[in-house]
Amino acid sequence: MxxxxxxxxxxxxxxxxxxxxxxxxxxxxxxxxxxxxxxxxxxxxxxxxxxxxxxIPGGLDLLNTGQLDQLLAPALRQQLGQVDLQLNTASTNAAAMSDCLRGNCHGNLYLAEQQSAGRGRRGRTWVSPFGRNLYFSLVWRFDQGIGALEGLSLVVGLALVQALERMGLSGAQLKWPNDLLVNGRKLAGILLEINGETSGACQVVIGVGINVAMPYVQGEQIDQPWTDLATEMRGEGLLRNQVLASCLNELIPLLVQFSERGFVEFAEHWQNYNAHQGQPIILKVGEEEVAGVCQGVDASGALLLETGQGVQTYHGGEISIQRSL
CATH class of the missing domain: 1.10.10.10 (Winged helix-like DNA-binding domain superfamily/Winged helix DNA-binding domain)
Known part of the structure; x- marks a missing residue:
């Protein structure tokens, strides 16, 4: 302490x-x-x-569970379980998964001022400077089995972009299946990890990283174009507790809706934010590359790619998108 x-x-x-x-x-x-x-x-x-x-030059905007509680919509506070706030942890997802292996963690929220081993998809390192960005993991229980979770990362992305738009961000887009971009530069990422049975109840760890005010020196470690909220919103309204509360206020109701109805009701809305809609792209599927035109997603959240052989469907996993030159 x-x-x-x-x-x-x-x-x-x-x-x-x-x-x-x-x-x-x-x-x-x-x-x-x-x-x-x-x-x-x-x-x-x-x-x-x-x-x-x-x-500390510029001061610090520390996360505060008391402030978070005040900023959350009253109806949502009851849906959160324990809130675990650490100054430094290896990974909020790893902490959440460890607890999930020991029992029911539905609604638990894991926060950290810094991660020493933060992760993105495909084993990438998530650069996590102290007290500047947001790193959090929310555990949510689903009873329909792992097969019913298709499209979940897209719903999480939709919740984030809507939350940040409410705070004044403009021009945000979603890159299938789990990135939030502004002008082609990565602002936020999502990493889902699952603990449970294929056909029974499971707990999903929903990991989110949002660049709020990335220091330039740490930003040089990132291996792709990036941006942060401080740049895109000119520093306005960027208290991290408010950003976190806004994200949770959008995310939790959408998780409840997704649990009840699946992705189908979100598909059309997600397409409005699709960063590659109607554009030529290249999919990297393992060692294979497939070129085509992105036609959005289907009712399950699978990517639709129009190729010379017709429209092909691709589901999540070790797939990445590159814009075709």
Whole structure:
């Protein structure tokens, strides 16, 4: 708790002396110094000036479960289970999956200020600087079996884009099956992991990463064009607790609707955001490449690709899309 309390003080972006911090937290100046070194090792930028103390340039917008509770729609608070907030974790998805293996975690929410081993699809690393973006995993139980989950990642994407539009984002599109783009640059990604039976009840870990205010240095580690909300919305309304609450306020009702009716009722709406609708694309399916024109998705969420052999259907898995030159 000491580190979180320390960060709460430094979150104002102002200088605080080691003596002041130590007195407030009841620890020595030497202990304060050690905490600062560990935070710097975690990638947090800290200014240290002799005679003035320590400050975090620009301050910090820390996640806060109390604020989140106030920002959630009242009817939805009851649908959330436990909220687990960590300063640093390997992966919120990994933490959620570990708990799912031990029992029912329906509605549990896992949050982290930083991930040391965040993951995207196909084994990619998700760059996760401290306190700048959103990394969260929500566990949801479905009783119809794994086969009924087709199209779920598309529904999650639709919830995210609607939530961010409500906050003022414009021009967002969805890349099948799990990315949110703005002007062709990746803003957010989704990773679903499933624990359960093929034909029985299962728990799905819905992992979401959203670039809120990606520092340029960490952004250089990303191996594809990217953007963040700070760039697209010019920093307006970007308190991370509000972004998270907005996403959950959209996501939870859509999960309930999907559980009851499947993807079919979302298909037409999803097409309105399809980043590749009517465009020539190349699908990479394992080692194979298939060229064609994207014709959207069918009622189950499968991708429709018009090729020389007619319209082919592709379901999720190890498939990636590239725009044809």
């Amino acid at each position: 000491t580190v979180r309390s320390l960060l709460s003080i430094l979150s104002d972006g102002k200088f605080h002396s080691g003596q002041e911090l130590g007195e407030h937290l009841g620890i020595s100046r030497s202990a304060i110094w050690k905490h600062m070194r560990r935070l710097e090792e975690d990638g947090l930028e800290i200014y240290s000036v002799k005679g003035r103390g320590y400050r």
